[in-house]
Amino acid sequence: MKIAVPVLETEVKGRRLINAHFGKSNFFAIVDTETGEVEFVKNPANNVQRGRGMQIAQMLKEKGVKAVLVKEIGAGAFDKLKNVAGIEVYLVPTVVKFLDEAVNLFKEGKLTELSEPNEG
Template identity: 70%
Template sequence: MRIAVPVLDTEVGGRRLVNAHFGKSNLFAIVDTASGSVEIVENPGLHVERGRGVFIAEMFKEKKVDVVLVKEMGPGAFDKVRNRLGIKVYLVPPEVKFLDDAVEKFKRGELPELLEPNEDEHRA
């Protein structure tokens, strides 16, 4: 299974931090649960002001992503990723700060599936 998570450039003690902002995240980690490999890829939609979800969804499709873990996802990206591509989206709770913790919680079935967008795309 391949899991995508928006991440920050910053690491703490060698551990990658989850980025709370999906569409504005500079980077995404693509975690392959079979091999344990982690690929860090740039957000292909950063060059546009609106509609980043289209570019991100296309990248996820190319990278064969099965699942996305997020803290927040707006309606546009949610529509492209979940509704059009059928990639399941799961909610990372605020207290989970690190990529490895988020992935472990998902693997243990501790993250709820996100069934609708939880970020208002019109806020700052």
């Protein structure tokens, strides 16, 4: 299964940090949970003020992503992912800082699926 996680360009000791802001993330890590292969893709909506969620959802769907792991997500992006692209959205706890940690928690079934956006 392919999952996507918004990430920062920053690494700490070779580990990629998660970006807490889904729509404003510069990059997404697309991880194949079966092979462990990771692809880093630029946010196609980086320079867009409105409608980021639709562009991101389309790109992720084209890449075969079935779920995204987020710390925060707004209503627009949540709606486009869930209802337009059919991509599940899972909550990464705030204490989790790194991509590999979030992926492992997802694979272990320890992340909660969001039923609504959580950005304040």
